[in-house]
Amino acid sequence: MRMKKLTAVIMSxxxxxxxxxxxxSDDGGSDVSxxxxxxxxxxxxxxxxxxxxxxxxxCSKITLSGNSASSDDSGVSxxxxxxxxxxxxxxxLRGTLDNGAIVVDSxxxxxxxxxxxxxNINCETSAAVYVKQADKVxxxxxxxxxxxxxxxxxxxxxxxxxIDAVLFSKDDLTLNGSGSLTVNAKxxxxxxxxxxxxxxxxxxxxxxxxxxxxxxxxxxxxNGDFTVDSGTDALHAENxxxxxxxxxxxxxxxxxxxxxxxxxxxxGSIQIDGGTLCITTGGGSDNASTKQDGTPNSDWGNxxxxxxxxxxxxxxxxRGGMGDIGSIPDGAAVKMSISxxxxxxxxxxxxxxxTADTSSETNSSKGIKSDSSVAINNGTLTIDSSDDAxxxxxxxxxxxxxxxxxSGDDGIHADASLSITGGKINITKSYEGIEGQSIEISGGSxxxxxxxxxxxxxxxxxxxxxxxxxxxxxxxxxxxxxxxISGGTLxxxxxxxxxxxxxxxxxxxxxxxxxxxxxxxxxPLDYNGAATITGGIVVATGMSGMAxxxxxxxxxxxxxxxxxxQPAGSAVTLKDSGGKTIASFKPEKEYNCVVVSAPDVKQxxxxxxxxxxxxxxxxxxxxxxxGGQTGMGGGMKGGGRKRG
Numbered sequence: 001m002r003m004k005k006l007t008a009v010i011m012s013x014x015x016x017x018x019x020x021x022x023x024x025s026d027d028g029g030s031d032v033s034x035x036x037x038x039x040x041x042x043x044x045x046x047x048x049x050x051x052x053x054x055x056x057x058x059c060s061k062i063t064l065s066g067n068s069a070s071s072d073d074s075g076v077s078x079x080x081x082x083x084x085x086x087x088x089x090x091x092x093l094r095g096t097l098d099n100g101a102i103v104v105d106s107x108x109x110x111x112x113x114x115x116x117x118x119x120n121i122n123c124e125t126s127a128a129v130y131v132k133q134a135d136k137v138x139x140x141x142x143x144x145x146x147x148x149x150x151x152x153x154x155x156x157x158x159x160x161x162x163i164d165a166v167l168f169s170k171d172d173l174t175l176n177g178s179g180s181l182t183v184n185a186k187x188x189x190x191x192x193x194x195x196x197x198x199x200x201x202x203x204x205x206x207x208x209x210x211x212x213x214x215x216x217x218x219x220x221x222x223n224g225d226f227t228v229d230s231g232t233d234a235l236h237a238e239n240x241x242x243x244x245x246x247x248x249x250x251x252x253x254x255x256x257x258x259x260x261x262x263x264x265x266x267x268g269s270i271q272i273d274g275g276t277l278c279i280t281t282g283g284g285s286d287n288a289s290t291k292q293d294g295t296p297n298s299d300w301g302n303x304x305x306x307x308x309x310x311x312x313x314x315x316x317x318x319r320g321g322m323g324d325i326g327s328i329p330d331g332a333a334v335k336m337s338i339s340x341x342x343x344x345x346x347x348x349x350x351x352x353x354x355t356a357d358t359s360s361e362t363n364s365s366k367g368i369k370s371d372s373s374v375a376i377n378n379g380t381l382t383i384d385s386s387d388d389a390x391x392x393x394x395x396x397x398x399x400x401x402x403x404x405x406x407s408g409d410d411g412i413h414a415d416a417s418l419s420i421t422g423g424k425i426n427i428t429k430s431y432e433g434i435e436g437q438s439i440e441i442s443g444g445s446x447x448x449x450x451x452x453x454x455x456x457x458x459x460x461x462x463x464x465x466x467x468x469x470x471x472x473x474x475x476x477x478x479x480x481x482x483x484x485i486s487g488g489t490l491x492x493x494x495x496x497x498x499x500x501x502x503x504x505x506x507x508x509x510x511x512x513x514x515x516x517x518x519x520x521x522x523x524p525l526d527y528n529g530a531a532t533i534t535g536g537i538v539v540a541t542g543m544s545g546m547a548x549x550x551x552x553x554x555x556x557x558x559x560x561x562x563x564x565x566q567p568a569g570s571a572v573t574l575k576d577s578g579g580k581t582i583a584s585f586k587p588e589k590e591y592n593c594v595v596v597s598a599p600d601v602k603q604x605x606x607x608x609x610x611x612x613x614x615x616x617x618x619x620x621x622x623x624x625x626x627g628g629q630t631g632m633g634g635g636m637k638g639g640g641r642k643r644g
Contacts, residue, residue, distance in 0.1 A: 035417070036373040036397040037269040039249055045222050049174045050200045052140055054090060054115060062102075064095030064119060088112060092142075096120040097128075105132040108171075116179065117142040121149050123166075125156040131169035132161070141179030141202045150184040165192035165214070174198040175224075183207070189214050190230070197237075199224050199253075211236045212259075217245040218268075221275075224253045232363060234259040234279075238267040247372070250275050250379070257281075261363035263385070269372040272401075275379045282365025282386025285429050288408020366391045367407075374414075376401055376423070388413045389430070396436070398423050398444070410435050411448065420444050420488065432456050433492065438480050441510065443488040453526075454494035454514065457483045457501040481529075485510050485536065493588045495519070497526040498540055504529040507550075507597070509536040515568075515588040516542025523547050524595055533558055537598045539572055539583050541591035549595055549626050557601030559618050560626030563611040565592045570612030574598065577606045 060073035062083060069078050075087020081100025085091060088110040093102065094117045101123045104112055112134050121128040128149040131137045141147060149166045157163070161170060166185045173193040175181070180203040183190040190208035191197065197215035200222040206212045212228035213219055214236045228234040234257040239246030247268035255277040257263045263279035264270060367383035367390060368374060374392040382404045383389040389407040390396065396414035403425045405411045411427035411434060412418065418436030425446040427433045433448030435456045448454045458481065481503030487510040492498050498514035499505060505527045516524035524540035525531060525548050533550045538558070549560035567590055574583040574596050582600040594611060601607070603623045609616045618625060 036375045036395045036419075037247075037271075038375065039247065039269065039271045041249065041251070041271075041273070044220050044249055044251070045198065045200055048111075048138065049198050050176060050222070051138075052143075052177050052201065054092075054113075054140070056092060059090045059092045059115065062091055062093045064093065064097045064100070064121065066096060066098050067100065069095070069097065069100070085112060085114075090115065092117050093119050098122060099124050100128075101126060102129045103132055104130070104134050104137055106134045108133055108135060110134045111136050111138070113138040113140065115140050115142055116145065116147040116177075116181065118145045119147050119149075123151050124153045125151070126158055127151075127163050127166060127168040129167045130163060131171055131173060132159070134171050136172040136174065137169060138174045138176065141175070141177030141181055143178045145179035146182070147179060148182045148184070150182075151187055154187050164210075165189035166208075167191040169193045169195070169197075172196045172198070174200070175202055175204075176200040177202045179203070180205070185209055190228070193217075196220065198222075204228075206230070212257075217242075219248045219266075221250045221253050223251070226253060227256045229258045231260050233262045233265045235264045236262070236266070238265075240267065243372075244268065247271070249273075250277075255279070260365070262366045262369045263383070264368045265366070266369075267371045269375070270368060270370045271375045271377065272368075272379050272381070273377045277379060278382045279367045280384045281367055282408070284384040284386060285406040285408040287365075287386045288431070364388075364391075365408075367405075370394070373397075375399075376403070381405075383407070385409075389427075392416075392418075395419075397421070398425065400444075404428070405430070407431070411450070420446060422488075432496075433494070439483045440486070441484070441488055441490055442486045443510075445489045447491045448493065450492070450494045450496065452494070452496035453500040454492035454497070455483060455490070455499045456497070457481050457503060482506065484508075485512055487536075489513075494522075497522045498524040498542060500526040501531075502528050505531040505550075507533040507536050507538055511536065512538045512540070513585045514538075514540035514542070516540060516591065518543065518590040520545030524593070525549070533597050535599065537583055538595065539574075539585040540595040541572060541585070541587040541589075542593060543591065544593035547593045547595070549624055550597060552624055554597075554624060556597055556599060557603060557605070557620055557623050558595065558597035558625070559601065559607070559609070559620070560593065560595050561609050561616055561618060562593050562626075563591075563609070563616060564614055565590060566612040566614070571610070572596070573610040574601075575608045575610065576600060582607075 062069060062071045062076060067081050069083045077084045081097050082103060084103045084105055086106050090113040092115040099122060106112060151166050155164055165188050166183050172195045178201060183206045185208040187209050189211040190206040191213050193215045196217045198220045201224055203225040205227045207229045209231045211232050212230040212234040216239050219235055219237045235248060237246045237248050245268055246266055248264060248266045248270045250272045252274040257279045259281045263281045365387040367385040369391045371393045373394045374390060374396045376398045378400045380402045384406045386408040388410040389405040390412045392414040394415060395417040397419045399421045401423045405427045406429040409431045411430035414436040417438045419440040421442050422444045427448045430450045432452050433450040433454045439457050483499060483501045484506045486508045490512045493515040495517050498516040514524045520543040523546040524542035531550045533554045533556045535556060544562050547560060550558040568588055569586060571586045572594055573581055575581055583596055583598040603620050605620045607618045609618055
């Protein structure tokens with residue numbers, strides 16, 4: 001009975017904390033800024049990182065033979081199946097070790113190169129390749145060779161270093177070449193570097209119980225073909241001591257990633273300048289916390305076990321589950337502190353007879369996630385994620401590339417600024433499509449399908465989730481909440497508000513088309529501050545109950561018109577007095593009101609709005625026709641309904 005009561009107390013505290021305004025609730029607690037970090041890519045990859053040629057006659061040879069090995073090089077020592085390399089130089093490795101390891105233990109200034117020329121190394125209880133000390137190690141996969149590294153049992157400590165990967169390096173590690181490397185990590189991680197991990201070529205198939213590729217300082221990939229299936233994050237970089245480190249840079253390559261938690265995760269910034277990335281996380285968007293119609297998904301949460309930070313409560317147990325606190329004596333006082341909820345849970349139970357400390361780290365299931373900023377400058381990305389597809393705890397920018405996104409939560413999310421200046425973005429499924437504190441769209445072609453808001457700018461605590469889902473995002477502050485559209489093409493199909501700002505909306509260019517909700521409690525345009533249009537084309541349809549037009553500060557004409565109920569697919573066309581079409585759109589959902597603005601809508605002009613088979617005549621006696629920020633249904637926006 002005592003343990004049942006204690007469990008109830010713990011669960012109540014966890015539940016309560018997941019509803020509080022903890023900063024950046026599921027993804028760290030760092031302060032946010034307004035600018036995306038731009039990495040200096042000029043020296044990301046040295047000439048030696050890319051060097052794949054070698055003269056075999058000048059290389060030392062190591063031959064692996066079952067449970068033993070042989071070499072004539074004085075810099076190599078062999079003890080059973082353990083081969084230790086201490087001398088600087090280049091070594092060619094061939095053969096098989098059934099239960100052994102390659103250990104690099106050299107001078108801290110040494111640069112050592114290993115040529116994998118058809119090797120198969122299994123180590124039962126430690127790393128198959130272990131870089132204990134060197135300045136930098138280069139591993140080249142010889143042309144037309146297949147190489148395999150694996151483990152088969154839980155790790156057993158062999159020194160003070162916490163070896164937890166099949167390929168484990170304490171120092172800088174570079175992988176290159178044109179051969180292939182298969183890494184089978186039945187326990188722990190696939191490849192780990194405690195400094196920089198650089199890949200400039202090769203084919204990699206990594207299956208790992210935990211992370212696929214992991215580094216402290218950075219992961220930098222120039223090229224290569226990667227298939228990663230990981231029990232936690234597929235690519236992970238984290239450095240808690242140096243804010244400039246812990247970043248991931250991808251210049252090219254092909255990636256097929258399946259991860260139980262995050263696909264690409266960094267404590268520092270993430271920059272993608274090219275490549276083809278196919279990422280599936282957490283079982284994909286079908287395994288979301290909320291179904292597309294906004295109702296709870298009873299199947300959600302199975303991907304990670306434990307407490308899920310963003311979007312709701314997962315099942316207890318499994319990865320990130322609740323640890324065993326053990327028995328507590330009768331009469332013992334119990335004190336509990338919970339910190340970091342829900343990103344990382346630390347539950348301390350202090351009793352009269354001692355302390356039982358049980359900690360579990362809650363995982364998210366995002367496609368791309370950074371505690372800092374995210375910059376996507378090019379590449380082809382296909383993401384199917386249970387959680388956010390692309391997420392920044394700071395700022396995010398997309399300047400080019402092709403993105404196909406299906407998300408169980410936000411399609412694209414930034415806690416601070418979010419900018420889209422180019423590229424082709426298609427969010428086919430999301431809870432909220434694009435979300436940030438401030439959103440700038442100045443170029444590109446963007447399509448959004450969302451079961452709640454299509455484009456949402458929120459300040460303070462984000463309460464915009466239907467039914468108040470757990471783990472709602474938090475933003476830096478209420479200041480600077482805005483949506484600015486100055487270019488590009490934006491097409492929104494939303495079951496909540498089409499374009500929603502807890503601050504202002506400004507449109508000065510581009511083309512914006514909105515199929516708003518068929519629910520009268522939502523609006524095609526929804527804002528708390530002011531909405532101003534000075535250029536561009538906007539056609540937004542939905543229900544009239546909470547509809548808003550642009551405000552009187554606009555310099556371009558805009559009309560909000562009630563029409564008879566029109567079924568999905570009923571085209572909207574605005575014509576001038578001469579019959580010229582100046583704006584048109586085919587909504588994807590039922591509607592009974594239309595907001596239209598275009599450069600040819602002038603004060604004093606006469607227009608005909610065709611909606612389906614119905615026609616409405618509009619005379620623009622003023623620049624804004626049909627009301628400003630007062631809903632057509634008669635109620636002021638905001639009040640109890642407005643969120644955040």
